[in-house]
Amino acid sequence: MRHRYLAPAALAVSLLLTVPASAAEPSPGTPGVGDPYYPDYGNGGYDVSHYDLRLKYQPKNDRLSGTATLLATATQDLSRFNLDFALDVREVRVNGRKAAFTASGSHELEITPARTLAEGERMTVVVRYSGIPSKVEVNGYTSWHRTPDGGVAANEPEAAWWWFPSNDHPTDKATYDVSVAVPDGTEAVSNGVLTSQRSQAGWTRFAWRSDQPQATYLATLAVGEFDITTDETADGLPVLNAYSENLGENENAARASIERTGEVTEWLQGYFGPYPFNAIGGYVPDTDTGYALETQTRPFYSPRKFAQGANVSVVVHEMAHQWYGNSVSVSQWKDIWLNEGFASYAEWLWSEKQGEGTAQELADWVYDSHPADDAFWTVKPGDPGAENQFHAAVYDRGALALQALRNKIGDKDFFAILEGWQQERSGGDAAVAEFTAYAEKVSGEPLAALFDTWLYQPVKPDASASGAAANSGRSKAAAPVEPKSWRKIQASHQHPHPH
Numbered sequence: 099m100r101h102r103y104l105a106p107a108a109l110a111v112s113l114l115l116t117v118p119a120s121a122a123e124p125s126p127g128t129p130g131v132g133d134p135y136y137p138d139y140g141n142g143g144y145d146v147s148h149y150d151l152r153l154k155y156q157p158k159n160d161r162l163s164g165t166a167t168l169l170a171t172a173t174q175d176l177s178r179f180n181l182d183f184a185l186d187v188r189e190v191r192v193n194g195r196k197a198a199f200t201a202s203g204s205h206e207l208e209i210t211p212a213r214t215l216a217e218g219e220r221m222t223v224v225v226r227y228s229g230i231p232s233k234v235e236v237n238g239y240t241s242w243h244r245t246p247d248g249g250v251a252a253n254e255p256e257a258a259w260w261w262f263p264s265n266d267h268p269t270d271k272a273t274y275d276v277s278v279a280v281p282d283g284t285e286a287v288s289n290g291v292l293t294s295q296r297s298q299a300g301w302t303r304f305a306w307r308s309d310q311p312q313a314t315y316l317a318t319l320a321v322g323e324f325d326i327t328t329d330e331t332a333d334g335l336p337v338l339n340a341y342s343e344n345l346g347e348n349e350n351a352a353r354a355s356i357e358r359t360g361e362v363t364e365w366l367q368g369y370f371g372p373y374p375f376n377a378i379g380g381y382v383p384d385t386d387t388g389y390a391l392e393t394q395t396r397p398f399y400s401p402r403k404f405a406q407g408a409n410v411s412v413v414v415h416e417m418a419h420q421w422y423g424n425s426v427s428v429s430q431w432k433d434i435w436l437n438e439g440f441a442s443y444a445e446w447l448w449s450e451k452q453g454e455g456t457a458q459e460l461a462d463w464v465y466d467s468h469p470a471d472d473a474f475w476t477v478k479p480g481d482p483g484a485e486n487q488f489h490a491a492v493y494d495r496g497a498l499a500l501q502a503l504r505n506k507i508g509d510k511d512f513f514a515i516l517e518g519w520q521q522e523r524s525g526g527d528a529a530v531a532e533f534t535a536y537a538e539k540v541s542g543e544p545l546a547a548l549f550d551t552w553l554y555q556p557v558k559p560d561a562s563a564s565g566a567a568a569n570s571g572r573s574k575a576a577a578p579v580e581p582k583s584w585r586k587i588q589a590s591h592q593h594p595h596p597h
């Protein structure tokens with residue numbers, strides 16, 4: 099700045115004209131990222147790049163304790179910020195200094211650092227905590243599944259609050275190192291690669307690394323008595339599956355499904371492009387839940403999924419999510435069709451490959467199974483509402499929408515879109531409108547009416563106008579026959595409904 103003499107009046111004018119308004123005071127980050135379905139999920143003011151979780155878990159009493167170290171960057175001048183968390187916190191440090199903290203809202207940890215942070219400044223946040231996650235209820239429930247031999251964190255959209263503090267929204271993905279000590283004879287399973295397993299003084303510590311961006315709800319932890327199988331795919335990917343030692347009569351069917359994860363992944367690469375992560379596998383804990391979840395690299399499967407025998411369709415669904423949902427995540431939870439419609443459609447493609455019903459036959463079956471006055475048609479897959487986020491319509495009508503698209507633009511463009519979208523958006527997040535714009539770009543066709551019909555109208559679409567059920571060649575009078583694959587596909591669609 100130049101120094102020169104100015105008459106007082108000129109000085110005042112000069113200040114008014116040339117001095118910018120003083121920089122805004124550092125302010126608190128918002129207690130949510132602005133997701134319309136879940137306004138207090140995630141937080142504003144910073145971005146997490148890595149979670150380091152060093153934990154200890156005692157299956158006898160369900161006690162979890164440890165330290166979470168978050169590497170993050172302030173995205174504004176920050177006086178205070180929130181994490182989403184429900185267990186008891188003993189101490190918080192930000193960049194080495196003790197920080198003040200308090201619980202607020204239903205699952206917020208409000209942190210006031212000793213020094214404010216400048217926009218762009220890196221911060222290391224250390225949180226020491228403990229709790230009995232099965233006893234901690236938020237909004238009337240716990241996502242933590244207590245099992246006879248331990249516990250499991252696997253739920254959607256809420257799972258992290260019961261085992262680590264986070265910025266709990268898919269728009270803030272990060273890498274993970276998860277290290278958990280459990281009593282000898284017990285296993286701790288998480289995402290990615292098992293980098294070490296060491297026993298000392300009666301406790302075995304399992305260290306896991308997930309080295310690609312991962313959403314918080316896709317981080318998982320399962321402690322229990324597991325039989326672990328390891329292998330390597332032809333492409334060199336490490337395979338690790340874990341089966342509870344107490345699966346009883348479901349054990350063989352579970353193995354006959356999940357041991358085919360490598361084959362399924364290789365097949366899916368033909369549609370979606372290279373597998374996006376550093377490992378594959380699956381795990382089946384001793385839970386009484388009914389759903390499966392696409393936890394990153396290593397899906398969670400309930401034993402009940404295999405009560406009627408092997409179900410490879412559910413493996414196809416969860417592994418398809420590794421692309422559609424995990425590598426490319428929802429921007430907001432209302433974009434859930436980008437996950438479930440596509441994972442369901444992958445099952446239709448698998449059915450076609452197995453000769454158990456083509457995608458068109460499945461489309462005809464779904465379309466015909468629901469009469470026009472069925473409430474099924476009132477749920478809009480493109481914006482189903484929080485209460486219907488995992489409604490059957492998001493899956494089945496969601497897959498129908500893709501069959502309608504395929505019929506409209508032809509196989510060449512359709513499959514180019516399935517793969518190209520993944521390559522373009524890998525590691526990030528996306529909204530439904532961005533996908534539909536991409537489909538228009540690749541196909542060169544106006545598609546607004548088609549997507550509006552299938553994703554946004556709360557009525558049964560007119561088949562002749564839409565393309566689905568139009569190319570099946572069957573007479574309109576004849577009811578479609580149930581495809582052989584349908585029961586397995588239907589059985590794969592039970593999703594968490596925790597509240």
Ligand SMILES: [Zn+2]
Nearest residue numbers: 415419438441
């Ligand atoms: Zn799914």
